[in-house]
Structures are given as structure tokens and as C-alpha cells.
Amino acid sequence: MEASADVVVLTALPVEFRAVLHLLRDQSTLVHPQGTSFVKGTLPGLAGTVAVARIGAGNLTSASIAERVRQWLRPHALLFVGVAGGLKPEAQLGDVVVSTKIYHLHSGKEAPEGFHARPVPGAVSHRLEQTAGIALCSESWRKWVPDEVRATWREGGPRVHFQPIAAGEVVLNSSDAPLRDQIAFHYGDALAIEMESAGVARVADLAEDLRILTLRGISDHADANKGEADASGSQHRASAHAAAALAALACELLPDTAGSGGSSLSVDSTGAMGEASAPEAEWVRALMAFDDMGRGDFRHSLLTDMGRTLGLPRAFMAAESPMARDHVREIVRRMNAYRDPPAARRALYSALEYARPDDGALEGLSRLLP
Known part of the structure; x- marks a missing residue:
């Protein structure tokens, strides 16, 4: 039987991968001929299938795997789900950021007078972004968060932001590094930074049949306190929140069990x-x-x-x-x-x-x- 999945989720880190696996039922394994492994399963109450893989960090890897997924599994939607560093005070630890645009940070020209950005197209699927707006417009998405994570919430729990995300090739652990200034100057509306979405976005730009979106939980503030935040379990909590947002979005993308519709992609x-x-x-x-x-x-x-x-x-x-x-x-x-x-x-x-x-x-x- 030919391999397929309705929704494919890519993650970079084991903690992100585990957060998605925690939600899937009826799990089985799919292995691409070149060795990339996916766990395929279903979400409670929904028909259709979700496949998730852990691919490691970096835009080059994510681009390669995204093109592999596009040709092999032919999903209705390809989502990158995981953690990110917050770039602004409003991005609190645990909040979820849904990408409205993807910025590739390291495309530009270094000149005597400084860095000149040469942006690479990085649009996300308008349909998926709008569908996420419906799925996450109320607090009902939080029901997918595990009880042990919800028990750690303070001051009302995580919020959802719809803003651009910047993706580069380095981990940013400084509030006064030159890269921070470049981001503020060239991509001032970016709310979070990570290392994979630019590769996936580029594949989607070059393909007419791939819809993508990024869902990220804020696990640190991209500053010198990142290690302390990670040690506190922030990546686990942020991953659980991003996975919960994924599940709520899937409720809009996939029909109910034994149902015949309700998928926004079927309109x-x-x-x-x-x-x-x-x-x-x-x-x-x-x-x-x-x-x-x-x-x-x-x-x-x-x-x-x-x-x-x-x-x-x-x-x-x-x-x-x-x-x-x-x-x-x-x-x-x-x-x-x-x-x-x-x-x-x-x-x-x-x-x-x-x-x-x-x-x-x-x-x-x-x-x-x-």
C-alpha cells in the first residue's frame, strides 16, 4: 500500500517529538526509502491520519525533509511544531506563536557600512493561517494540554500570537549580540526566532501543492538566561502547548470519526x-x-x-x-x-x-x- 498522511508534522528536538506523540493513538511506523522515520497515528475523535518525525535542527535539513515529504506522503498540510525563543516582552514563556510570515535571517550582503538584508520569500499558507485563527480563537485548544503541564500555569496560562517568525542558522542566546540588532532593524515585527521554518517555507514557495504553517511554543527569551529557562522545564511546557495548538488545528483540518466533512481543506x-x-x-x-x-x-x-x-x-x-x-x-x-x-x-x-x-x-x- 502506498504511504500517505493527511497532516505531516516535523519537529527538531526529542522533547517536541514526544509532545506530539503523546496525543496520537493507533501508532504505526513509516520509513522512507532513504531512512527518515515517521510515526503515523490518529487524534481522538478525528478521522484522517497525522504523521510526525524528528529531523534535527537546521533549515537545510528541514528543506530536504519537507521536499521528501511532499513527494512521498503528499499531505494536505505540513506543519513545523516545536519551541522558539521570544524576541519581544509580549512573547511570554509558554505562549504559542503561529507564523504569519517566515524570515530567513542569513540572506544578505555584508558591506563596509553594515549588513544589508536580501529577504528570501517565506510565505505560509493563507488558508492554514486563517484556519488556525478559527481553531485557536477561544481557549478550548488548551484542553489538549496534559494535566501535569496545566498544573504549572500561572496568571491564566498561555496565549496565542499570530506574528512573523525569524529562522536562522544559529542559536541566539544574547540580548545584545549583533544578530539581535539585525533582527530588530530588518525584521522588527518578528516575535520569535528558531532554526527550521525558513527551509520548509522555501520548499513551499517552489511547490504549488504544499501548504505549510509553523506553530511554536516560547521556551526562552533568546538571551543569556536560556540555559536557566531550559533547566526549569520550559521546553517541555512550550512543546506541550505547541502540540495542543496542532491538535486544535487538526480538528479543523480533519473530519470527525466516521463523519463526512468538516475539514476546512475540503471546502x-x-x-x-x-x-x-x-x-x-x-x-x-x-x-x-x-x-x-x-x-x-x-x-x-x-x-x-x-x-x-x-x-x-x-x-x-x-x-x-x-x-x-x-x-x-x-x-x-x-x-x-x-x-x-x-x-x-x-x-x-x-x-x-x-x-x-x-x-x-x-x-x-x-x-x-x-
Whole structure:
């Protein structure tokens, strides 16, 4: 049987690799003819497969493996997941950074008057970045973090940032090194620094069929205190947070177990959702009859309550749309595609019954239940 995986995750360090492995079920091993080993598995509650490899540090290695993965496993998405150094005070230890751009630091010209950057294209997938925005817009992604890591949180736990990431060929352990000044001058909006994403981004630039994104947990501040931070277990915690963000993103990319959709990658190239079938249309009309259904925060609260009722480690996921009716229609579709549609319908009704017990629309919705 030909090797394949829906989502491929690359990591550099053993601690990053272990954080992803901790989430996978039904594990098996895939070995490329040239020796690169992947562990392939599934995430609880999701169909589709995730394959993860530990490839070591460096942009040259990551570029080589990314091209190998593109041709061999043909994934819908290639993600680099791991740790990074924070470059600004707002990047606190444990926070997660989702790449909006990738900067390759060591491309430029050294002249008598100083370094002149010659940026190499390093765009991430707009579709993946937008999907991550949906997956990580609420705190439900934190449910994927192991309990022992959550027990270490202070002041509300990790936050998620969507900002550029810089990738170079050296470990930055100084707040006053010339490289730090170069980054501030040429790439002032970069929030984190690491050593692999530029290689993966370059492969994606040269290929039309590879979507990439980087998810990094902040494990140090790229200064002289890096050793002390690492010794405190910061890499383990940051890796767990990045892996949790990966799992939440996968909930948007992969369908529910035994479901038939819900993957944002399965939406057609125009982004159109299409019209609902007659039964779905009845549900949409019944749900839109609730006074607060036009509010995004209200719908997100319902999805969180549905996930809790169904025993999911996250909110019930439904790709958001700028129009409330389109979002509701997608909720109904995901509900009908869930592995136990009646249970999903009851969970939605229970969430509304709790949130709006006096709303007259509740009676209309009850007529649609078995």
C-alpha cells in the first residue's frame, strides 16, 4: 500500500517529538526509502491520519525533509511544531506563536557600512493561517494540554500570537549580540526566532501543492538566561502547548470519526458552502429564530458547551463565516456529520436549553428532535 498522511508534522528536538506523540493513538511506523522515520497515528475523535518525525535542527535539513515529504506522503498540510525563543516582552514563556510570515535571517550582503538584508520569500499558507485563527480563537485548544503541564500555569496560562517568525542558522542566546540588532532593524515585527521554518517555507514557495504553517511554543527569551529557562522545564511546557495548538488545528483540518466533512481543506476552491438540504434548512431556521444567534460570542459559547456535553477535549468545531447564517449552517452540517448525529443534536439542544431557557424558539427546536 502506498504511504500517505493527511497532516505531516516535523519537529527538531526529542522533547517536541514526544509532545506530539503523546496525543496520537493507533501508532504505526513509516520509513522512507532513504531512512527518515515517521510515526503515523490518529487524534481522538478525528478521522484522517497525522504523521510526525524528528529531523534535527537546521533549515537545510528541514528543506530536504519537507521536499521528501511532499513527494512521498503528499499531505494536505505540513506543519513545523516545536519551541522558539521570544524576541519581544509580549512573547511570554509558554505562549504559542503561529507564523504569519517566515524570515530567513542569513540572506544578505555584508558591506563596509553594515549588513544589508536580501529577504528570501517565506510565505505560509493563507488558508492554514486563517484556519488556525478559527481553531485557536477561544481557549478550548488548551484542553489538549496534559494535566501535569496545566498544573504549572500561572496568571491564566498561555496565549496565542499570530506574528512573523525569524529562522536562522544559529542559536541566539544574547540580548545584545549583533544578530539581535539585525533582527530588530530588518525584521522588527518578528516575535520569535528558531532554526527550521525558513527551509520548509522555501520548499513551499517552489511547490504549488504544499501548504505549510509553523506553530511554536516560547521556551526562552533568546538571551543569556536560556540555559536557566531550559533547566526549569520550559521546553517541555512550550512543546506541550505547541502540540495542543496542532491538535486544535487538526480538528479543523480533519473530519470527525466516521463523519463526512468538516475539514476546512475540503471546502471547494471558491470557498462556497452551498445551500443546505431540506432537513438542514429546518434546523438553520429553527436556530436563527433565537434572538442571540447573530452574535459570534453566543455561538462560540454554544459550541464550547456542546463539546463539554459530548465529552470532547475541545469545543465542537464548525468553521466560522462572516455571516451568522452561514456559520449556523456549518454548525448544522458538522452536527449531522458527527459520528453520533442524535447525540450532537441533543447536545446542541441542551446547550440552548441551558443558555436561553425562556426563549420561545426553544419549543420550535424541540420539534426537530427524535
